[in-house]
Amino acid sequence: MEKKKTKLSYDKLKHFLNPFLIALGIAIIADVIAKTGVVAIIIFACLFLLLLFVNVILKKYIRLARVLAIISLVMILSMIPTTFDMFRIFDLNLMNWLFQNSGNAYVSDDIVLVHLDEESAKIYDVDTDNLATSRNLHGKVLKILSECGAKSVAIDIGFPSKVGYDKNEFISMITSAKENGTSVIIGLFREFNKNTGKMDEYPNDKEIAEVATGQGYLDFVGFEGKSTEIRAIKFVDEQCEDEQDEIEVLKGEEKLQPAKASLSLSAYCSQGAHFNIEDDELVIHNENPKNAESKEFSIPRDENGLTYIPFPNADFKEYNYAQIISTYEQENENLEENYDHHLILERPLKEIFNNKFVIMAITCGEGKKDNVCLPGNRIVHGSVIHAYALSALILENFIIEVPLKYKTLINLSAILVLFYVLTVSKIKLGWKIILTSALLLGFVLFMLILFRYFLVYCSPVYVIISMTMSIVIFPVAEKIFMFKPPKDKRGGK
Numbered sequence: 001m002e003k004k005k006t007k008l009s010y011d012k013l014k015h016f017l018n019p020f021l022i023a024l025g026i027a028i029i030a031d032v033i034a035k036t037g038v039v040a041i042i043i044f045a046c047l048f049l050l051l052l053f054v055n056v057i058l059k060k061y062i063r064l065a066r067v068l069a070i071i072s073l074v075m076i077l078s079m080i081p082t083t084f085d086m087f088r089i090f091d092l093n094l095m096n097w098l099f100q101n102s103g104n105a106y107v108s109d110d111i112v113l114v115h116l117d118e119e120s121a122k123i124y125d126v127d128t129d130n131l132a133t134s135r136n137l138h139g140k141v142l143k144i145l146s147e148c149g150a151k152s153v154a155i156d157i158g159f160p161s162k163v164g165y166d167k168n169e170f171i172s173m174i175t176s177a178k179e180n181g182t183s184v185i186i187g188l189f190r191e192f193n194k195n196t197g198k199m200d201e202y203p204n205d206k207e208i209a210e211v212a213t214g215q216g217y218l219d220f221v222g223f224e225g226k227s228t229e230i231r232a233i234k235f236v237d238e239q240c241e242d243e244q245d246e247i248e249v250l251k252g253e254e255k256l257q258p259a260k261a262s263l264s265l266s267a268y269c270s271q272g273a274h275f276n277i278e279d280d281e282l283v284i285h286n287e288n289p290k291n292a293e294s295k296e297f298s299i300p301r302d303e304n305g306l307t308y309i310p311f312p313n314a315d316f317k318e319y320n321y322a323q324i325i326s327t328y329e330q331e332n333e334n335l336e337e338n339y340d341h342h343l344i345l346e347r348p349l350k351e352i353f354n355n356k357f358v359i360m361a362i363t364c365g366e367g368k369k370d371n372v373c374l375p376g377n378r379i380v381h382g383s384v385i386h387a388y389a390l391s392a393l394i395l396e397n398f399i400i401e402v403p404l405k406y407k408t409l410i411n412l413s414a415i416l417v418l419f420y421v422l423t424v425s426k427i428k429l430g431w432k433i434i435l436t437s438a439l440l441l442g443f444v445l446f447m448l449i450l451f452r453y454f455l456v457y458c459s460p461v462y463v464i465i466s467m468t469m470s471i472v473i474f475p476v477a478e479k480i481f482m483f484k485p486p487k488d489k490r491g492g493k
Helices: 001-033 037-057 061-082 085-100 118-123 132-147 169-178 208-213 236-241 263-269 321-331 349-353 365-370 382-397 404-424 429-454 462-478
Strands: 110-118 152-158 184-192 198-202 212-219 273-278 281-286 296-299 318-321 359-360 373-376 379-380
Touching: 001 110, 037 198, 037 359, 061 404, 061 462, 085 429, 085 462, 110 321, 110 382, 110 462, 118 321, 132 152, 132 169, 132 236, 132 321, 132 365, 152 263, 152 382, 169 184, 184 263, 208 365, 212 263, 263 273, 263 359, 263 382, 281 379, 318 321, 321 349, 365 373, 373 382, 373 462, 404 429, 429 462
Parallel strands: 110 318, 110 359, 152 184, 152 359, 184 212
Antiparallel strands: 184 198, 273 281, 281 296, 373 379
């Protein structure tokens, strides 16, 4: 009698465990899709009570309940690793490695970087402790770039202070550049405030901001987990999206970017394009299709408003202020007799900068603090990040990460296929091993091909973990939960 009582208690436990696992699994999937815990809690409570009533009171569909319970258990266990930063960072490193070895690892030839470096600062007596004194030097280089045909110059520098330089001269150089047909985008510096949890802005000098074609934020929020590597770009400030629908117009019907955009997006849109938010999507509209691959395209963003962009090992063309000024003076026969020959560029400046996007930045003094880390521990200056972002816009080359809800559905389909192969089908063990290995390899290859040719990333690691758990759990569960009815001892069947 004692043994029978124990078996009865175990059976009752399973009757409660099955509804619990099924309800929990479906509730988690609902939470992933709906992105709210309230919906998941309601679904869990209602499902648990309903399944408990069917499974315990009516005593129907017991075998189906056990099957669904084990599938839910595998889903729950396979989602646990995704909650750890280590898993996410490994996943992103894999994504970066795959990109570096894909056919898309290149950058746009339309971008040139121009830096005020240590050599230029020394030649032109720039006080690196007070970089505001170098602003007229920025203006001189800007004027040269515009005369050489640069279509857009994005200055990776903020201009909040009003002292230390001749502001009127600097403004006149911006005006001269615009008259030559060059758009001038100036940086807008802001910093995260830990006390308020918001970004504190340091507005540019009003007169400079008004004369420039537009402004763009210099920061880029793209960190993942505990990693300090830049992974993504926030092209639009999420806190200010309501202001994006209005496109300001300056004199001469020239488009001015809304202020709540990154430096790269503002520079891109300065050439006959604008953007807005449509159904939570960031959509670019090109009025001048000659400067883009298509007239309209969407920029993929995750739930945090981040866009994953490629960071190829390919280099951008880079020059310093001394090279540009010396070459310009040599071309105009204004060089002194004792000039440094190594500063003269082999190609004419017009060949280098004509019809190009140029990003100007400071890499000496305080500018050294703008160095950041890319995937693979590559240390680059912040202006290079803006260049990568601008290149992604020009080439319309973004990494489209499959949303978690779709990854969950793909994961569920893989588990269901494996469940059929391992427990339902009547094929021999050897064929089960071959089919299981083929399915695992097939899913991974499909995802790798999807990324290589379309830059659509669906974590293969996630599927490998869930399928491995399926291989381990399903055969064991078949014995413990008795998916197959036991043989009748009396009849020998």
